[in-house]
Amino acid sequence: MAPEYKRIPILHAAYRAGVRLADEKIGANEVKAFCPFCRHLTKKPHLFLNTEIDQFFCQRCGARGNSVSLYAMVRGISNKAAFRELEESNLQLFPQAGPGEGRREYMAPLEQRHDIYYDLLALLTLSDRDFLDLLGRGLTLDAIEHNMYRSMPSSAQARKELAGELARLHDLHGIPGFYLDETGAWSLAGNGGLLIPYCTAKGYIQGLQRRAEIQGKRRYVWVSSNPDKCSKDGSPLYPYGTRAKAWIHITGNIHNSTASITEGALKGDTASCLSKDALYLCAPGVNAIKFLPAAVRSLSVERLFGEYDMDQIRQEQYSSALQRMQETLKPLGIPYIQQIWNPAYNGTDDYKLHSRQLPLAA
Numbered sequence: 001m002a003p004e005y006k007r008i009p010i011l012h013a014a015y016r017a018g019v020r021l022a023d024e025k026i027g028a029n030e031v032k033a034f035c036p037f038c039r040h041l042t043k044k045p046h047l048f049l050n051t052e053i054d055q056f057f058c059q060r061c062g063a064r065g066n067s068v069s070l071y072a073m074v075r076g077i078s079n080k081a082a083f084r085e086l087e088e089s090n091l092q093l094f095p096q097a098g099p100g101e102g103r104r105e106y107m108a109p110l111e112q113r114h115d116i117y118y119d120l121l122a123l124l125t126l127s128d129r130d131f132l133d134l135l136g137r138g139l140t141l142d143a144i145e146h147n148m149y150r151s152m153p154s155s156a157q158a159r160k161e162l163a164g165e166l167a168r169l170h171d172l173h174g175i176p177g178f179y180l181d182e183t184g185a186w187s188l189a190g191n192g193g194l195l196i197p198y199c200t201a202k203g204y205i206q207g208l209q210r211r212a213e214i215q216g217k218r219r220y221v222w223v224s225s226n227p228d229k230c231s232k233d234g235s236p237l238y239p240y241g242t243r244a245k246a247w248i249h250i251t252g253n254i255h256n257s258t259a260s261i262t263e264g265a266l267k268g269d270t271a272s273c274l275s276k277d278a279l280y281l282c283a284p285g286v287n288a289i290k291f292l293p294a295a296v297r298s299l300s301v302e303r304l305f306g307e308y309d310m311d312q313i314r315q316e317q318y319s320s321a322l323q324r325m326q327e328t329l330k331p332l333g334i335p336y337i338q339q340i341w342n343p344a345y346n347g348t349d350d351y352k353l354h355s356r357q358l359p360l361a362a
């Protein structure tokens with residue numbers, strides 16, 4: 001059954017909880033109020049209510065949370081009970097834009113995404129199955145550890161517990177994958193599968209992809225919580241969620257003057273590992289190159305190689321996409337050379353694994 005979802009505006013929750021607002025408004029989306037948790041100690045308003053993301057934060061005592069937790073904390077009740085009470089009350093008191101209206105584009109800054117994804121990965125382990133699969137691709141133990149691959153739990157309850165643990169340390173608004181469920185608690189979208197970090201040149205985790213098995217086929221999907229995605233009955237699947245973007249993963253020695261472009265972070269990580277830390281730029285798809293020029297500019301490369309799968313560069317649909325990519329890269333003024341190899345080895349990683357296993361010529 002799809003969860004019933006109702007947005008609880010922070011001003012509504014504050015009003016119902018008896019939080020006194022100050023006569024100050026800071027910017028379009030912030031209202032100052034007297035903190036209910038430290039108000040007997042101070043006569044100044046230290047509480048910030050953000051009406052765009054429905055969060056509160058006290059500058060003085062550090063209390064923070066969302067509409068539901070504000071109300072729950074003041075009333076000394078559970079989040080679930082607080083949500084029910086707020087939901088039953090008249091939400092029209094403070095009418096505001098609903099989810100998706102002017103708030104859908106909010107994405108937490110890179111540093112925050114990195115911290116949260118890093119902490120998420122630190123809470124997870126790599127299953128034996130995924131570990132053996134990575135070894136079989138040709139990745140070394142060092143590379144497997146360094147690249148922080150993890151296995152995502154397939155149980156929704158386990159993912160909810162992870163999100164709950166992270167929510168105690170971080171604000172999860174604007175982090176693709178996380179959303180508020182019907183009880184007002186954070187949860188993590190997705191399913192089981194291998195998690196693959198997409199990193200910047202400096203090693204910040206921008207986003208995560210998950211290797212899913214859909215109808216026996218492996219697919220790479222973003223860890224994402226698109227707030228516009230609805231169930232069949234029209235209710236949002238991921239309230240307050242954030243959709244992932246087509247980030248470019250950078251792997252290998254960032255000081256190299258030559259870089260290769262390939263499709264998929266795991267393929268790039270593997271190819272890099274098999275060729276002495278060669279530098280790779282990995283796009284999530286051949287058409288997903290919006291951030292490719294910026295990724296190239298973040299490096300100091302003088303030459304680019306295209307290392308796309310052999311079966312794909314022969315497809316017309318694919319070769320026109322490659323053409324578009326070359327057009328996109330042209331303004332950078334960096335020579336681009338499309339690589340080809342024995343088509344018996346489709347991906348650059350397959351080819352590199354094979355050539356490494358060939359006996360060295362005398």
Ligand SMILES: [Zn+2]
Binds near residue numbers: 038058061062063
């Ligand atoms: Zn306070």
